[in-house]
Amino acid sequence: MRVLGIAGSPRQGGNTDLLLNEVMRGAANRGAEVKTIILSQLKIAPCQHCDGCLETGRCKVEDDMRMVYEELERADRLVLASPVHFMGVTAQAKAMIDRCQALWVRKYILKLPPLGSERERKGLFISVGGRKVANLFQPALATVKSLFKVLDIAYAGELLFSGIDEKGAIAKHPDALRQAFLAGQRLVEE
Numbered sequence: 001m002r003v004l005g006i007a008g009s010p011r012q013g014g015n016t017d018l019l020l021n022e023v024m025r026g027a028a029n030r031g032a033e034v035k036t037i038i039l040s041q042l043k044i045a046p047c048q049h050c051d052g053c054l055e056t057g058r059c060k061v062e063d064d065m066r067m068v069y070e071e072l073e074r075a076d077r078l079v080l081a082s083p084v085h086f087m088g089v090t091a092q093a094k095a096m097i098d099r100c101q102a103l104w105v106r107k108y109i110l111k112l113p114p115l116g117s118e119r120e121r122k123g124l125f126i127s128v129g130g131r132k133v134a135n136l137f138q139p140a141l142a143t144v145k146s147l148f149k150v151l152d153i154a155y156a157g158e159l160l161f162s163g164i165d166e167k168g169a170i171a172k173h174p175d176a177l178r179q180a181f182l183a184g185q186r187l188v189e190e
């Protein structure tokens with residue numbers, strides 16, 4: 001069982017990173033092989049809608065997204081973490097998600113499995129927002145659920161915390177990190 005974590009925050013060691021680390025620790029604790037990719041350390045250009053992927057299902061842009069496609073193909077479980085930035089996922093996460101348009105082409109135009117081999121894949125979404133407002137996570141959830149659907153990744157749940165703003169504030173939450181560890185264990189057991 002291979003678990004891929006994708007850290008979408010530009011703030012390293014921040015709240016979503018702390019939660020993601022716990023999920024990955026929980027998964028490893030149940031015997032999974034885990035790997036985390038930090039998007040802010042990679043060069044991933046936004047999709048240019050050049051239609052270069054239309055005939056092949058392969059993006060023509062040569063950048064670090066190549067490695068992300070490979071990791072997505074190898075993963076049995078995906079844990080995507082992104083704080084709320086202007087009510088949505090971060091620019092780093094959105095660039096990666098939009099580049100999955102090539103996988104949309106594979107699935108819906110070329111009628112191929114979007115991630116190559118067909119196997120049971122499940123995904124978890126982690127998010128944190130500084131404010132406490134209604135529907136804080138709805139836009140990000142819609143984007144992430146759309147990604148998972150395109151990639152044939154079953155939506156296995158979410159860890160969402162509002163009112164968490166300062167770097168590291170999530171560690172003061174009474175049980176967020178514990179919840180994350182348990183979610184990581186469950187993700188590989190289910």
Ligand SMILES: Cc1cc2nc3c(=O)[nH]c(=O)nc-3n(C[C@H](O)[C@H](O)[C@H](O)COP(=O)(O)O)c2cc1C
Nearest residue numbers: 009011014015016083085086087129130131164165
């Ligand atoms: C560019 C930017 C936009 C943000 N927009 C929102 C927002 O729309 N709603 C909100 O509740 N918090 C917003 N925040 C606050 C972050 O969600 C919050 O600080 C969060 O804890 C950051 O998580 P991290 O430490 O994992 O990066 C924003 C922060 C930044 C830097």
